[in-house]
Amino acid sequence: MDNSEFFSQFKRLLVYFFYLFVIPLVLGIIFTGVWDHDLSVPLVYGMHDDVWQLLLSKGLLDNGWILENQYLGAPSIANWSYHSAAQSSSIHSILMLALSFFFDDAVKVQQIYYLLNFSIITAVSFFVCQALKIDSLISYVVAVLFAFTTYRFNNLFFAFLANYYVIPISLLVCVWCTSGVYLERKDGHGSYWSFLKQILRRKKFLISVLLVLLIAIADGYYAFFCLLLLGVAAIVVIVKKSQISLFRELFPVVVFGALIIAINFLVMLPVQIYKNGHPHEFYPNGEVNPALVRLPMEAEVYSTSIKQLVAPIINHRIPVMAELGRYIMSTSDAARKFPVIRPPVSLGSLGTILLFLAFILLVKKVSSSGDALALEESKQRHVINCLLIFSLFILLTSMSGGLGTLILPTNDGHPAKRVSYATEVNHDRKGRKEESNPKAAPSRIPA
Numbered sequence: 001m002d003n004s005e006f007f008s009q010f011k012r013l014l015v016y017f018f019y020l021f022v023i024p025l026v027l028g029i030i031f032t033g034v035w036d037h038d039l040s041v042p043l044v045y046g047m048h049d050d051v052w053q054l055l056l057s058k059g060l061l062d063n064g065w066i067l068e069n070q071y072l073g074a075p076s077i078a079n080w081s082y083h084s085a086a087q088s089s090s091i092h093s094i095l096m097l098a099l100s101f102f103f104d105d106a107v108k109v110q111q112i113y114y115l116l117n118f119s120i121i122t123a124v125s126f127f128v129c130q131a132l133k134i135d136s137l138i139s140y141v142v143a144v145l146f147a148f149t150t151y152r153f154n155n156l157f158f159a160f161l162a163n164y165y166v167i168p169i170s171l172l173v174c175v176w177c178t179s180g181v182y183l184e185r186k187d188g189h190g191s192y193w194s195f196l197k198q199i200l201r202r203k204k205f206l207i208s209v210l211l212v213l214l215i216a217i218a219d220g221y222y223a224f225f226c227l228l229l230l231g232v233a234a235i236v237v238i239v240k241k242s243q244i245s246l247f248r249e250l251f252p253v254v255v256f257g258a259l260i261i262a263i264n265f266l267v268m269l270p271v272q273i274y275k276n277g278h279p280h281e282f283y284p285n286g287e288v289n290p291a292l293v294r295l296p297m298e299a300e301v302y303s304t305s306i307k308q309l310v311a312p313i314i315n316h317r318i319p320v321m322a323e324l325g326r327y328i329m330s331t332s333d334a335a336r337k338f339p340v341i342r343p344p345v346s347l348g349s350l351g352t353i354l355l356f357l358a359f360i361l362l363v364k365k366v367s368s369s370g371d372a373l374a375l376e377e378s379k380q381r382h383v384i385n386c387l388l389i390f391s392l393f394i395l396l397t398s399m400s401g402g403l404g405t406l407i408l409p410t411n412d413g414h415p416a417k418r419v420s421y422a423t424e425v426n427h428d429r430k431g432r433k434e435e436s437n438p439k440a441a442p443s444r445i446p447a
Contacts, residue, residue: 019140020123024147028118031148039108043156050157056086057159058106060093067270081274082282082292088220089160090267110159117163121147128168132175132383150313150346166218169211170226174233175386176208177253178240195248205252212256216263223260230257232393236386307331310352321349358391 029035032043044050059069059078066086072078080086086093092113099109122143129139152162176182182205199205215226234253238246275282282289312325325346347355 020126020143021119024118024122024144025115027144027148028115032115032153034111034115039111040105042107043111050159052083053157053159054107054110056080057096057110060096061100061104061106061109064097066093067274079274079278081271081278082289084268084271085160085220087271088223088264088267089218091214091218092160092163114156114159114162117165118147118152120163121165121168124165125168128172131172132387134383145351149351150348154313154346160219161221164219164222166215166222167225170215170222170229171387171390173208173211173215173226173256174229174390175383176204177230177233177256178236178386179382180249182208182252183248195251199251208252208256209259212259213263216260217267220264223264227257227260229390229393230260232390236389309347310355311346312349313346358388361388 034043037043042050042054045054055069056066059072059080060066063070067080069078069080096109096113099113100106103109103112125143125146126139129142130136134142146168151164155162182199182202212226216223230253234250237249237253282292307328311328312321314322314325314329316322316325
């Protein structure tokens, strides 16, 4: 490599660094208003899961990992094996441990990691779009928009979930699974052993394996989300009926899904070992601890709806838009036992316009092709079709009453009955308290 080529590559790296790292970070600092804020003071405190998250970050730096805290739980020590979310979000803990070499304050480490994710999400989203052969300018716009969704600001207390850079990676792997980039036509012939050797030599397949491993340890919620997308990818592969055998087409989907499940089992193994060794903590008096039971209603109560998705944020700078947001939220809360303070995943004005535009384009395509899942021969057209399908599936999964509610984790035989009883008791207590003291502030219903 001569000097001119070296300087050309160096200049290109500087341009990438400026647009993908510096600009998003500066915008993130401006939009969060932390340029004059002491980052050792939490941006939010006492709202929701933020105290738990800060406790984990403090324990991480003091103890080296999040499962045990030597400084809590006297006369013994605190153990977080009852809550698997922290362990399944291992990559966040690893990255914050790396930041702890430069910053010795746990709150500061957590919040600097949050700010850095404006750049991380932008960079990952941009390179994923580039890998899908999307125009550079469009890739950059998409990357910045995704890094600055209202979720990152409205749900800052969900510190791990707000750092969602693995979602674009999940989409990339799933689109590649449907497009056949891991296979060639000659893979439809020959023995299965020769097919296995051929696919293991493919560069994109090996890259995808590494990406799937990252997804598996990044966050338990998003790992499960990737499994759902892989399921959609399998449906697309089955419907398109290529000339390559169905088994070989589905092979990458099955391998990636199995990897996610296997890695998550390994990551959660310490938690399971602790549970097996301390049954009295999880089954007091031989019965499951009701505080640790996951109930079906959580799939409804803690998810979003289409109203909340398109509602303007209630603290919108334009008074008319703020009032519209409050009105939409009031109509949504009227049908809910657990009122929502604000839209948890508001798309914002531009995002809402683009959402309905995407619907119009999808309807136009379906009406012109006559088949909602019809895939064109063009690779670029195939990518667009797949992204439309995945986008529609994500929307139908994330809203209240959507596909996500079909998965109901239960730990006993009668979860719904207990929810009803607990809810009624809480409402009765609330009503009696307000009757005895009409001026008292409304009490919160325990989750």
